[in-house]
Amino acid sequence: MTEPAGNSGNPNAHVPGMPVVAVIGDGQLARMMQTEAIELGQSIRLLAGAPDSSAAQVAADVVLGDYKDLDALREAATGADVVTFDHEHVPTEHLRQLISEGVNVQPGPDALVNAQDKLVMRKRLREIGAPVPPFAAIESVEDAEAFFEAVDGAVCLKARRGGYDGKGVWFPGSRAELGSLVEELLDAGTPLMAEKKVSLVRELSAMVARRPSGQVSPWPVVESVQTNGICTEAVAPAPDLPADLAERARNLAVTVAEELGVTGVLAVELFEYRDENGQPTIAVNELAMRPHNTGHWTQAGCVTSQFEQHLRAVLDYPLGSVEQTAPVTVMANVLGGDTDPELPMARRMADVWARFPDVKIHLYGKTWRAGRKIGHVNLAGDELPRVRREANLAADYLVNARWADGYTA
């Protein structure tokens, strides 16, 4: 027997009397929420775009539909105690409509819009006094040229909506290049903004969870290592981060969550950079209102994982302890390589575990595609150099089926 499409409304997926969480989105974040939901005895109904998507593979109640379709959202929300998300692309007008029909949406559209539109977000952050690099709306080539002058050519151009993992971000090398890029993008209907490039030291991530009733809890600040605009590694806690800067970052994330009314997990991606006096300081880069790649380390290195915490937060349960369970934890992403090695992934896992039996492997049920996030590894331990080296070797082996350091078994 073959299941035709989804298993929408499966009453067997939900135990009487326990909360049902509707998750909009079918990626690895929803998949890892399902893991935690199972253990907590809560249950998830998924709105998925495809029955074989990462999360739909592992869920027992799947509504198939488009997250831009109000009726599909309604179907997923019916009977659920709360609606939440594994991405921020659901149209806010649909969420307002659902709320008017009595649905509990966490985070709500007024918060979420700040994770959807980079210009809206920056204006709002400026209003609440959160540090952001100088920015401007770019509605014409003239706007772009004026901004280019204002920041001495240090321009980062961004699509206001839809960009992620380095997509929708450009660093034009000259005024002329900026001009033609802006013309082309505006012609194509892409709303734009520009931001001053900072003298980046590194990227950090400050994550918090917040409940509708107000409790808020920040995790330790992590360093997020980017390669070609994609997070490839997260180190928790961020090495050598001065205590006052860590404190400022955590407080900033709490402030953003409170002022913007975020519920569930919030990731505040930060630039650490040098100010005019050469002192390290921070500014907000992006916001994500859901579990985030830079929070995967919590699965191995924290009493409460971000996925459990997100469920607890959106259901308005008291939040879990964010104490670290190890001095250091490193997460390394497994991104599809240029080609898919012949050695099957199951054999690669075996090889990794034969060398590093304490590496935790998380795979998302995705087939190979160059650059695709197909999994991650976590490793917790005492000594950063060893942990970092082994986590990266393991992730790299899962991608390439050979040891980057020349090791042979």
Place this chain on the structure above:
Amino acid sequence: MTEPAGNSGNPNAHVPGMPVVAVIGDGQLARMMQTEAIELGQSIRLLAGAPDSSAAQVAADVVLGDYKDLDALREAATGADVVTFDHEHVPTEHLRQLISEGVNVQPGPDALVNAQDKLVMRKRLREIGAPVPPFAAIESVEDAEAFFEAVDGAVCLKARRGGYDGKGVWFPGSRAELGSLVEELLDAGTPLMAEKKVSLVRELSAMVARRPSGQVSPWPVVESVQTNGICTEAVAPAPDLPADLAERARNLAVTVAEELGVTGVLAVELFEYRDENGQPTIAVNELAMRPHNTGHWTQAGCVTSQFEQHLRAVLDYPLGSVEQTAPVTVMANVLGGDTDPELPMARRMADVWARFPDVKIHLYGKTWRAGRKIGHVNLAGDELPRVRREANLAADYLVNARWADGYTA
């Protein structure tokens, strides 16, 4: 739309190229295997007795059927890389048939029979030199009376098959009582054995995982606290256990796994008792060839949980680290109380977390029934008295909706 019954053979539940594990049984052990399978990117097909059973609730590929029905077993096994179990009650003749058809069954029937029949197990253990209390087959009242004499009345009578959680075990107070009990049970067709009651100090549990290719890895030995024959608490590592006794227990579990050819997770339930010289020693009480209640602590206190380890072992992946992540971890079971309190379970969870935010709650998707195992809590920490007290208070609150120590919020 309502799903009629199961979602057997759902191709969307399995990502191409990754192993499929058929799990026979639909209880909480299978449920918690599903959690780990999701993270590892392996996938589970379940043979479940009911579509709303603990594990079927959270699985995307469920075959509905009876584990005593060869055709149902065959259907679950089709296309799976390995067949494993969340209980030991599958008829071994069916497993032999499946193996003859090319199915990979882990653990195999020759091992499994020792977890099915208490007399077969004790004979086998005696053969390999593993310590067991004196025992005898009881096929008549005369057998029983002879054994009563031999052990000075210290008789524990057991059904050879099917007993668990204190069921199928009797402690007759007199020779006459033993005689009439044996007569009644044999008349009812219950095969029996008897064992000498030991001067119990406490119960211990030594767990290991073993791969088909031979690697074997023992966890720290835990103390298993029993109330009315049901495990209510597990403390890891077992407090004040002399190092030599711990070593003996671990080695014993390794020997049993190797000699009996067990694959996957094996729990060796042990008696710690005083020998004739008053010295503490150990003997085997029962064997379980699957994840076990006394191994739940590994979810919170060990690098590799027993559920991940079981999947790794039956798939013949290298085993994970069994290092503790905290000095002490306590697991306390949540057993349905005499009545189900009015306060909904979701509210009880909230109350527990409001007081103890670091308690990990695991619920099995089961509705209340007196004495039913509906969940457990884990708590890891530094100081045994605090950890133990808080874990038990939390579990008790989930059962009774009131604090046993009189605490008020």
